[in-house]
Amino acid sequence: MSGPNRGASAPPPHVAVITLVAGRHRHLALQQSALARADRRPDSYVVATMDDPAAGAIAAGGSPAATVVPVAVPLPGRLPLAAARNAGARRALALGADVLVFLDVDCVPGRESVGRYAEAAADGLLLCGTVAYLPPPPVGGYRLARLPELAAPHPGRPAPRPGRLLRGGDPDLFWSLSFALTAATWRRIGGFCEEYTGYSGEDTDFARLAHRAGVDLCWLGGAPAYHQHHPVEDPPVGHLDDILRNGALFRRRWGWWPMEGWLRAFARRGLVRFDPATGAWEATHAPARP
Structure with missing residues (x-):
């Protein structure tokens, strides 16, 4: 798969959405609901559960049903985020994925996001869509159709308009909340460094690996993700x-x-x-x- 223009007779790419979960079951359920309503549903939905069998049951029973990959947490309190992403990617590749779309479990994709990632994916590109941080949910929870009205894309990252692709991005601005790449590009980078455990660092390292491998970080318009609210510390x-x-x-x-x-x-x-x-x-x- 060398790019979005693969010829009229070529079959569409197999797109896998990969997410990680340890708790945040309501966030997972809303993400799953959004994928079920997407203009382009993923061909595979892989959920790596980190010592969370309850999340696996939610994911497997949802629509679309997920392929669940249990990942052990060897050290209490230190989630193996890098290892879990790699495990999710291995399963997606085994299922035949041509394009890997990674979404944080807190992130709800827009209706067009999976399709836009699939169209823009090309070997040698690391695609990042926009992320908007949502306010606390109203009574009754978020309504998918209203998410674009609730928050603008994060101002700390480029936000190209739909249909645009900005190449030559700064790898130090990469974050793993929402990104996509072809299977060949994933193999070229080699995945995440699994020495990282717990919070932070592994995504910045991944961007450095991509840059070293000659992969171009690109900001993609028209592939939004909406980050569900949860309490945070600043600084953490x-x-x-x-x-x-x-x-x-x-x-x-x-x-x-x-x-x-x-x-x-x-x-x-x-x-x-x-x-x-x-x-x-x-x-x-x-x-x-x-």
Whole structure:
């Protein structure tokens, strides 16, 4: 599969949507409902469940029914996000996928998103659609038809108009909430580094791997995802240990620290310090967070 124009006689590509889940069952159910109503439904829907058999039951009983891939969590509290994405991709490829579409379980695709990803997919491209962060749901929950009215695309990423593809994107802006690529491009990159566990780092590393492999990061218009609301910390103090551990791993692999905005915010709170002698960020013995 070299691009969207494969000839009139060529069959349409087999598109697999892949998501990961550990909790957030209502988010999973709404994503599944959106896929059932999509203009272009996925040929395969693969849900990697991280020590969450209840999510597997929801996914397998929904419409479209999912192929469930159970993934063990070896270390309590440290979800193997990179390993789960790789496991989901392996199953999708075994099912015959030509195009892999990754959606965070919190993300609800627009009606046209899967089809737009399928049309734009070409070898050598890493496609990123827009993501809009939704406000808390109204009484009775979100209505799929109204999601575009509730939030604009995140201002920190390019948002091309529908039908446009912006090439030459900054790999350091990649995020794994919503992206797509061909099976050949996935194999070329080699998947996610499974040394990352817990929160953060693995998606920035993946973008670096893609860049090293000569894969072009592209921002795609017309493939929106709507991120369902859930409480967050800013900065994410509850994930401080993961950020330090995964940040140090990234530095060993690539020579610099990612997530420095969060690290500086932690430093202002007295939770971490930068050691110029070692070039490392370290936890301090500051008082516990409020």
